[in-house]
Amino acid sequence: xxxxxxxxxxxxxxxxxxxxxxxxxxxxxxxxxxxxxxxxxxxxxxxxxxxxxxxxxxxxxxxxxxxxxxxxxxxxxxxxxxxxxxxxxxxxxxxxxxxxxxxxxxxxxxxxxxxxxxxxxxxxxxxxxxxxxxxxxxxxxxxxxxxxxxxxxxxxxxxxxxxxxxxxxxxxxxxxxxxxxxxxxxxxxxxxxxxxxxxxxxxxxxxxxxxxxxxxxxxxxxxxxxxxxxxxxxxxxxxxxxxxxxxxxxxxxxxxxxxxxxxxxxxxxxxxxxxxxxxxxxxxxxxxxxxxxxxxxxxxxxxxxxxxxxxxxxxxxxxxxxxxxxxxxxxxxxxxxxxxxxxxxxxxxxxxxxxx
Amino acid sequence: xxxxxxxxxxxxxxxxxxxxxxxxxxxxxxxxxxxxxxxxxxxxxxxxxxxxxxxxxxxxxxxxxxxxxxxxxxxxxxxxxxxxxxxxxxxxxxxxxxxxxxxxxxxxxxxxxxxxxxxxxxxxxxxxxxxxxxxxxxxxxxxxxxxxxxxxxxxxxxxxxxxxxxxxxxxxxxxxxxxxxxxxxxxxxxxxxxxxxxxxxxxxxxxxxxxxxxxxxxxxxxxxxxxxxxxxxxxxxxxxxxxxxxxxxxxxxxxxxxxxxxxxxxxxxxxxxxxxxxxxxxxxxxxxxxxxxxxxxxxxxxxxxxxxxxxxxxxxxxxxxxxxxxxxxxxxxxxxxxxxxxxxxxxxxxxxxxxx
Ligand SMILES: Cc1ncc(COP(=O)(O)O)c(C=O)c1O
Ligand SMILES: Cc1ncc(COP(=O)(O)O)c(C=O)c1O
Numbered sequence: 001x002x003x004x005x006x007x008x009x010x011x012x013x014x015x016x017x018x019x020x021x022x023x024x025x026x027x028x029x030x031x032x033x034x035x036x037x038x039x040x041x042x043x044x045x046x047x048x049x050x051x052x053x054x055x056x057x058x059x060x061x062x063x064x065x066x067x068x069x070x071x072x073x074x075x076x077x078x079x080x081x082x083x084x085x086x087x088x089x090x091x092x093x094x095x096x097x098x099x100x101x102x103x104x105x106x107x108x109x110x111x112x113x114x115x116x117x118x119x120x121x122x123x124x125x126x127x128x129x130x131x132x133x134x135x136x137x138x139x140x141x142x143x144x145x146x147x148x149x150x151x152x153x154x155x156x157x158x159x160x161x162x163x164x165x166x167x168x169x170x171x172x173x174x175x176x177x178x179x180x181x182x183x184x185x186x187x188x189x190x191x192x193x194x195x196x197x198x199x200x201x202x203x204x205x206x207x208x209x210x211x212x213x214x215x216x217x218x219x220x221x222x223x224x225x226x227x228x229x230x231x232x233x234x235x236x237x238x239x240x241x242x243x244x245x246x247x248x249x250x251x252x253x254x255x256x257x258x259x260x261x262x263x264x265x266x267x268x269x270x271x272x273x274x275x276x277x278x279x280x281x282x283x284x285x286x287x288x289x290x291x292x293x294x295x296x297x298x299x300x301x302x303x304x305x306x307x308x309x310x311x312x313x314x315x316x317x318x319x320x321x322x323x324x325x326x327x328x329x330x331x332x333x334x335x336x337x338x339x340x341x342x343x344x345x346x347x348x349x350x351x352x353x354x355x356x
Numbered sequence: 357x358x359x360x361x362x363x364x365x366x367x368x369x370x371x372x373x374x375x376x377x378x379x380x381x382x383x384x385x386x387x388x389x390x391x392x393x394x395x396x397x398x399x400x401x402x403x404x405x406x407x408x409x410x411x412x413x414x415x416x417x418x419x420x421x422x423x424x425x426x427x428x429x430x431x432x433x434x435x436x437x438x439x440x441x442x443x444x445x446x447x448x449x450x451x452x453x454x455x456x457x458x459x460x461x462x463x464x465x466x467x468x469x470x471x472x473x474x475x476x477x478x479x480x481x482x483x484x485x486x487x488x489x490x491x492x493x494x495x496x497x498x499x500x501x502x503x504x505x506x507x508x509x510x511x512x513x514x515x516x517x518x519x520x521x522x523x524x525x526x527x528x529x530x531x532x533x534x535x536x537x538x539x540x541x542x543x544x545x546x547x548x549x550x551x552x553x554x555x556x557x558x559x560x561x562x563x564x565x566x567x568x569x570x571x572x573x574x575x576x577x578x579x580x581x582x583x584x585x586x587x588x589x590x591x592x593x594x595x596x597x598x599x600x601x602x603x604x605x606x607x608x609x610x611x612x613x614x615x616x617x618x619x620x621x622x623x624x625x626x627x628x629x630x631x632x633x634x635x636x637x638x639x640x641x642x643x644x645x646x647x648x649x650x651x652x653x654x655x656x657x658x659x660x661x662x663x664x665x666x667x668x669x670x671x672x673x674x675x676x677x678x679x680x681x682x683x684x685x686x687x688x689x690x691x692x693x694x695x696x697x698x699x700x701x702x703x704x705x706x707x708x709x710x711x712x
Contacts (some may be wrong), residue, residue, distance in 0.1 A: 025504025066554030103561040148381025188580045190541030198422030199555015205459040341515045
C-alpha cells in the first residue's frame with residue numbers, strides 16, 4: 001500500500017483465552033488500528049498501536065448525538081494455517097453506505113482493507129486454531145469533536161479492534177425459537193435501518209427483553225409502517241423455503257443488507273434453487289404454513305452464518321418449521337459457506353481473501 | 357442530601373469566554389459531575405472532579421450499540437444575582453423515561469437534582485451575568501462495559517457537564533423558515549422518538565443538510581407511518597394558532613415530550629386561551645392556511661424557548677405565517693417564560709428552583 005501505517009508495538013503480550021470457552025466479545029488482542037479525520041485534512045495518521053483506552057472529551061459528539069457506524073466480520077484459520085477473510089471489501093463498502101446515512105466522511109475501501117490486513121499480520125497468532133473458532137473483527141468510526149451543537153462532527157476516529165471468539169454452535173446447530181415483535185419497531189422507511197449504526201441496536205433491547213421473558217431467544221422484526229411485513233430476525237436477515245422456493249424480504253431501506261444474505265442468494269442461484277427477494281407478510285407466511293408449505297426457515301449473519309428457525313411465535317399463532325430441526329437446504333448452505341470461509345472446500349466465487 | 361459527593365478541586369481555572377460572542381456548546385466549566393453504576397451495586401461514587409477527558413475501553417458499549425440518554429436545561433442568573441433552574445425535576449424525570457426505553461438503570465430524581473445543585477454551587481461564577489446568556493447543563497448517561505455482545509451494559513457513567521452559552525437571539529427574535537421533510541424519518545411508533553437518546557439526533561443530519569441546501573434553517577418532521585401528521589420542527593415541539601385556538605401535536609410515542617411544550621400548554625390554559633393536543637396533518641394545516649385561519653406558528657424548546665415560524669415550505673406549497681413576523685401570542689409567551697426563567701417576573705407556577 002502507498003500509505004505508511006505506523007506501528008507502535010505493545011511490549012506486553014496478553015495470554016490467549018482458553019479455546020474451549022471463549023465468551024463472545026470480551027477478549028481483545030494486543031493491538032488495534034487507529035486513523036484520524038479532520039475536515040479539510042481528510043483521513044490521516046494510520047497507525048497500529050497497543051490496545052488501550054480511548055480518551056475523549058466529555059463533550060465529544062459520539063456521547064451525545066450518536067454519529068457513529070460499525071462493521072463486523074471474521075478471520076478464519078485454515079487447516080494449512082492460512083488466514084482467510086470472507087468478502088471483506090463488502091464490509092468496507094457497507095461501512096461507507098452507513099457513513100453516508102450518518103453524515104460521516106467515507107474511507108477509501110482499499111485503504112481500509114489494507115490497514116486491516118496489516119493489523120492482522122501483526123496479530124496473526126490471535127486467529128484461533130480450534131475448529132469453529134475465529135477472530136472477530138470490529139471496525140468502527142466515532143465522531144470525536146467536543147461540541148454540543150447539532151451538526152456533523154469535524155473530527156472522527158476510525159478504529160479496528162480484534163476479538164477471538166468461540167464457535168456459535170458449541171453443541172451442534174440448535175434451531176432457535178423466535179418471537180414476533182408487534183409493539184417495538186427496529187427501523188422504518190426513511191430512518192437508519194439500512195445503516196449499521198449504534199442507535200439501531202440499543203433500541204432493540206426492550207423487544208429482546210420481552211422475547212427472553214417469554215422464553216424465546218430472538219425477535220422477528222416487522223416493518224415500521226404497516227407492522228405486517230417481515231424484515232429481520234434479531235441481527236440477522238431471514239429466509240423461508242416455501243413450496244420449493246426460497247423467499248427473503250427485499251431490501252427496502254430499513255433492512256440491513258447482510259453480506260451473508262447476499263452470499264446465500266448467490267449460492268442458491270448457482271444451485272438453481274429458485275430464490276426471490278420480495279415483500280412477505282406474516283399473514284402470507286402463516287397461510288403457507290397452514291397449508292404445510294413452509295419447509296425451512298433460517299436467519300443469516302456473520303455470527304452464526306446460518307441459524308435455523310425452529311419455531312415462530314406470533315401472538316396466539318405458533319409455527320413449527322421442519323419439526324424444529326435444521327432443514328436439508330439450511331444444512332447444505334451452512335456447510336458450503338463455512339466450508340468456503342475456512343478453506344475446507346473450494347471457493348468458486350473468489351470470496352475469500354488471504355492475509356499473507 | 358444524604359449521599360456525600362466527593363469534590364476534587366481543579367487547580368487550574370479557565371478564563372471565561374467573552375460574553376458577547378460565545379459559540380454554543382464549545383466552552384466548558386472547570387468541573388464536572390460523575391457517578392458510576394454497576395449491576396448489583398447500583399449507582400455509586402458521586403463526585404465533582406476537574407473537567408477532563410473520559411477514558412474508555414475501545415469496546416465500551418457506547419461506541420457500538422448506542423446505549424445512552426441525555427438531557428438539556430439551563431441555569432439563569434437574575435438581576436439580584438440569584439441562580440435559577442427551570443423545572444429541573446422534569447428533566448430528570450424525562451431522563452428516566454428515556455433510560456427506561458434504552459434499558460438503562462434509572463437514577464433517583466432527587467439525588468440527581470441534588471448532585472446538579474452541588475455542581476452548580478461549585479461553578480456558580482460560570483453562570484453568565486449578561487442578559488440573555490445562560491449556563492447550559494448537559495446531563496448524560498453512557499454504557500461503559502467493554503463487551504461486544506448485544507445486551508444491556510452492566511456498567512454506566514452518569515456525567516453532568518456545564519457550558520456557558522450566549523443568547524439564542526442576538527439581534528432580536530428572528531422567525532425561522534422551515535422545510536417539510538418527506539423522505540427521511542426522525543422517529544416512528546414503537547421506536548425511540550420519545551426518548552432523548554443519541555441515535556435520534558445524528559439520524560436527522562441528512563434532512564437538515566437538505567433543508568440547509570434549499571435555504572431553510574430547520575426541518576419539520578412528519579410521522580413515520582403515514583408521512584401525513586406533523587410531529588416536531590428540528591429539535592423543538594411545534595404549535596399553531598388556528599382561528600383563535602392553539603394546536604400542538606399530541607404525544608404519541610414518537611414525539612419528544614418537551615418541558616417548554618408542557619409549560620406553554622399550562623400557561624395558555626391559565627390565560628384561558630383554548631389549546632388542544634391532537635393529531636394535525638399538513639393537509640389540514642394547509643387548508644386552514646388557505647382560508648387565512650393560521651394566525652401564528654412557533655417551535656418550543658430549551659434553547660430558543662419560543663422560535664416563531666415565519667415560513668413553512670411543503671414541496672410546491674409555501675405558507676407564510678403572520679407576514680413572517682413574530683405573532684402577539686408568541687411574543688407574550690416568550691416574554692412570560694423567559695421572564696419567569698430569569699426571575700424578571702413573578703413565578704406563579706413555582707417552576708423555578710434556586711441554587712443556593
Ligand atoms: C441488523 C442486522 N441484520 C443483519 C445482519 C447480518 O449481516 P451480515 O450477514 O453482513 O453479518 C447484521 C449484522 O451482522 C445486522 O446487524
Ligand atoms: C427532539 C426534541 N424535541 C423537542 C425538544 C424540546 O424539549 P424541551 O422543551 O424540554 O427543551 C427537544 C429538546 O430540547 C428535542 O431534542
